[in-house]
Amino acid sequence: VRHPAEPWRIKSVEPLRLTSPEERAAALATAGYNVGLLPAELVYIDLYTDSGTSAMSDRQWAAVMLGDESYAGSRSYYRFEAAVRDHYGYEEVIPTHQGRAAESILSRCLIRPGHHIPGNMYFTTTREHQELNGGTFHDVIVDEAHDPAADLPFKGNVDLTKLQQLIDKVGAEQIPYVSLAATVNMAGGQPISLANLAEVRELTRRHGIPVILDAARAVENAWFIKQREPGWSGRTVAEILRKICELTDGATMSAKKDSFVNIGGWLAVRDPRLAEQARNLVVVYEGLHTYGGMAGRDLEAVAQGIEESVQEDSIRTRVEQVAYLADRIAGAGVPIVRPVGGHAVCLNATGFLPYVPREQFPAQTLTCALYLDAGIRSTERGAVSAGRDPVTGENRYPPLELVRLTIPRRAYTQGHMDVVADSVIRLYERREELCSGVEFTHEPSTLRFFQSRFRPL
Numbered sequence: 399v400r401h402p403a404e405p406w407r408i409k410s411v412e413p414l415r416l417t418s419p420e421e422r423a424a425a426l427a428t429a430g431y432n433v434g435l436l437p438a439e440l441v442y443i444d445l446y447t448d449s450g451t452s453a454m455s456d457r458q459w460a461a462v463m464l465g466d467e468s469y470a471g472s473r474s475y476y477r478f479e480a481a482v483r484d485h486y487g488y489e490e491v492i493p494t495h496q497g498r499a500a501e502s503i504l505s506r507c508l509i510r511p512g513h514h515i516p517g518n519m520y521f522t523t524t525r526e527h528q529e530l531n532g533g534t535f536h537d538v539i540v541d542e543a544h545d546p547a548a549d550l551p552f553k554g555n556v557d558l559t560k561l562q563q564l565i566d567k568v569g570a571e572q573i574p575y576v577s578l579a580a581t582v583n584m585a586g587g588q589p590i591s592l593a594n595l596a597e598v599r600e601l602t603r604r605h606g607i608p609v610i611l612d613a614a615r616a617v618e619n620a621w622f623i624k625q626r627e628p629g630w631s632g633r634t635v636a637e638i639l640r641k642i643c644e645l646t647d648g649a650t651m652s653a654k655k656d657s658f659v660n661i662g663g664w665l666a667v668r669d670p671r672l673a674e675q676a677r678n679l680v681v682v683y684e685g686l687h688t689y690g691g692m693a694g695r696d697l698e699a700v701a702q703g704i705e706e707s708v709q710e711d712s713i714r715t716r717v718e719q720v721a722y723l724a725d726r727i728a729g730a731g732v733p734i735v736r737p738v739g740g741h742a743v744c745l746n747a748t749g750f751l752p753y754v755p756r757e758q759f760p761a762q763t764l765t766c767a768l769y770l771d772a773g774i775r776s777t778e779r780g781a782v783s784a785g786r787d788p789v790t791g792e793n794r795y796p797p798l799e800l801v802r803l804t805i806p807r808r809a810y811t812q813g814h815m816d817v818v819a820d821s822v823i824r825l826y827e828r829r830e831e832l833c834s835g836v837e838f839t840h841e842p843s844t845l846r847f848f849q850s851r852f853r854p855l
């Protein structure tokens with residue numbers, strides 16, 4: 399796989415520094431063996447997240463200068479609203495400062511204690527807000543999504559039998575909405591097909607259950623539909639994105655992903671009554687409903703970012719850079735999640751470190767080894783992220799124990815991808831030496847992944 403030639407050239411750069419092994423060892427110990435607690439200054443290649451870490455374009459920076467900071471009804475709000483309406487197709491557009499704020503407001507509007515929310519695999523903040531409002535999340539994704547080696551084109555698909563069984567079990571009136579992610583982050587950035595989305599839409603319509611999309615990486619999902627789903631190769635990404643949204647009743651959006659911005663998000667729905675309920679909560683938690691926790695300049699950057707995100711060369715080269723990294727890593731025999739997702743290469747940590755028992759958190763252990771080896775920050779997407787069962791308090795050990803190499807958009811070059819590939823391959827060749835893991839020294843009760851601290855065993 400060749401590294402794509404990007405449809406842009408670099409106009410501004412930010413210096414990076416490679417620390418020494420001694421510096422990194424000291425920094426990691428200070429950070430409690432949690433790379434998320436490292437100062438960014440001590441990270442060389444930061445693959446912690448694609449959220450808010452992308453490079454904005456010159457047109458986005460120019461738009462920032464045009465930000466209208468009027469408190470109510472700013473020009474920038476109307477430009478933001480028009481961009482969401484044009485490309486995602488929802489009428490009622492409500493700004494929030496980022497995705498989890500939209501998830502919080504949606505959950506507060508729709509979920510009551512005792513409710514059940516089916517979805518295609520969990521996402522940490524999405525499930526957290528569903529649970530905080532008394533709901534129970536039920537995973538109705540196809541079984542193959544939990545198998546890192548299952549190389550299927552749409553592992554983000556819903557298993558309609560699982561969905562129907564939940565409806566039969568709890569009753570449609572106990573299901574406020576079906577929560578669908580495009581793409582499915584925790585499965586490795588796996589897309590849902592339009593055919594499956596249409597079947598979910600049809601099934602839920604029969605029971606009067608709304609479908610709410612998590613659109614964070616829906617442009618990447620649209621790209622995969624164009625590449626993999628029969629009948630769509632001739633359509634533009636923009637047309638396919640509209641089609642995805644048409645099959646849903648609303649969406650939460652972290653614009654920090656597809657739309658390239660450093661901060662921003664929105665909640666969009668079709669139902670004006672739900673929209674007014676959400677706007678009332680936005681005023682309480684985010685700021686007036688025409689800025690929702692963003693400055694006017696942020697609203698402008700999101701609007702411009704949406705326009706850029708659906709350009710064919712932009713999304714193609716974004717996904718192809720990830721494929722390049724995956725190809726180099728897999729070519730050396732390293733076990734990764736198949737097929738490769740849109741935003742990340744996911745290492746199968748149980749396959750990579752077979753001698754580290756699940757109770758010693760192999761994925762967490764591998765993120766530490768990658769940082770020590772080459773100053774690369776990656777993301778634990780395994781038992782630490784999965785947290786504890788809210789009822790039993792026991793650790794959840796999901797089948798997927800992954801280390802996510804999450805690629806920011808328009809930020810790193812082929813040289814950086816090669817440094818990452820070389821480091822992963824070097825570690826894989828030494829994997830027999832990595833035979834003990836880590837244990838908690840500090841474990842927060844909520845979303846422990848971000849603030850946990852560990853010590854090596």
Ligand SMILES: Cc1ncc(COP(=O)(O)O)c(/C=N/[C@@H](Cc2ccccc2)C(=O)O)c1O
Nearest residue numbers: 446447448449496497498521523583614652654
């Ligand atoms: C599918 C989906 N839906 C909603 C949100 C929330 O959106 P927001 O509140 O962050 O804007 C996210 C955030 N995803 C970040 C979070 C993260 C994880 C580990 C390290 C750093 C950051 C990530 O997976 O990288 C998401 O992926």
